[in-house]
Amino acid sequence: MATITHLSETxxxxxxxxxxAGFHPSYRFGEVSFNTYRPDPSQPSQTEAVNKLKAFAETVGKKDSGSFLTKLFGKKKETKNGIYLDGGFGVGKTHLLASLWHAAPGRKAFGTFVEYTNLVGALSFRQTVDVLSQYSLVCIDEFELDDPGDTVLMSRLMRELSDAGVKLAATSNTLPGALGEGRFAAVDFQREIKTLSEQFDVHRVEGEDFRHRGLPDAPVPLEDQQIEGFAEERYPNKTLAVDHFDQLVAHLSQVHPSRYRQLLSETDALVLHNVDTITDQAIALRFVVLADRLYDKDVPIIASGKPFSELFTPEMMSGGYQKKYYRAVSRLTALAREGQIGEPAI
Structure with missing residues (x-):
């Protein structure tokens, strides 16, 4: 018999x-390595990325004779304190970054851009710097440019970590020199972006860009009275989080996003009653973080109400945060397909 819990009461x-302890690659990349990465023979930049990251891993934990300030005012070094992978979706950047994390020695952290900004929100900027300065490597996946304040924050965080001798590795879909281009014109922001780009050895990973695939079809939502019985039959002896969508959304505003991973720690599948379109941007961005944590943990979803393709308004899907919303819809749809038709979420 399934165990029933409620996220909205947790x-x-x-x-x-x-x-x-949560700053490590998700289970999807829990055992990857450079050997499990399969570079496309027609894309030499992928093999080059593997070789660069292998060499970079060997520098982790070793004393660096040039701090960040030395780089700015002293003699230039051949080797930079960070490495940055740029490329489209589906070329394996996260696989490569996780492989670096597994290969590097010492204490290390792996998280998304959003997870690090949430960590700063939970601890304070200074405490985050103090804590992460004890690490040998900090990996930042999916560097985002939706908010100039967050980008400046992360740039300053990385600058201080680099000055403390911490090696940095990051991925994004935009070259660091172009971050914010055409988006934010504030002088301080542009100065931070230039400083950020100077910290990294940038490598472009070429390959098929999966952004043009379009979203998979969302499964037809089940009738509301069916979903709990359907979930208990499909996932016997599992822990099911059963929540009404509006109650869960309201509860998320009372829980710091840095705790969403722990919120889901005992959840094997999520049963959502009456999914509806989110019209408030602050609420929508919190749900994006929840979607990422659900996907990291591979929590299948069984839902009634609207399909996840209608979770955000058309204005949100075409606005400044569209990349986040697109990713959230894609991931939630994959988890719903897993929960309702048994298709593994990839």
Whole structure:
């Protein structure tokens, strides 16, 4: 018999140690390595990326004779303190970044851009710097440019970590020198972006860009009275989180996003009653973080109401945060297909 819980009634208490313990590759990349990455023979930049990251891994934990300030005012070094992978969706950047994390020695952190900004929100900027300065490597996946304040924050965080001798590795779909181009014209922001780009050895990973695939079809939502019985039959002896969509959305505003991973720690599948379109941007962005944590943990979803393709308004899907919303819809749709038709979410 399935165990029933309710996320909307769960208030996770997470210590600093527990927060930091979550900064590792998700289960999808829990055992990857450079050997499990299969570069496309027609795309030499993929093999080059593997070789560069292998060489970079060997520098992790070794004393660096040039700090960030030295780079700015002293003699230029041949080797930079960070490496940056740019490329389209589906070329394996996260696989490569996780492989670097597994290969590098010492204490290390792996998280998305959003997870690091949430960590700063939970601990404070200074405490985050103090904690992460004890690491040998900090990996930042999916560097985002939706908010100039967050980007400046992360740039300053990385600058201080680099000055403390921490090696940095990042991925994004935009070259660091072009971050914010055509988006934010503030002088301070542009200065931070230039400083950020100077910290990294940039490598472009070429390959098929899966952004042009379009979203997979969302499964037809089930009738509301069917979903709990359907879930219990499909996932016997599992822990099911059963929630009404509006109650879950309201609860998320009371839980810091840095705790969403812990919120889902006991959940094997999510049963959502009456999914509806989110019209408030702050609420929508919180749900994006939840979608990422659900996807990281591979939590199948069984839902009634509207399909996830209608979760966000058309204005949101075409606005400044469209990349986040597109990713969230794609991931939630994949989890719904897994929950309702048994198709593995990839």
């Amino acid at each position: 208030k996770p208490n997470v210590s600093i140690e527990e927060l930091l």
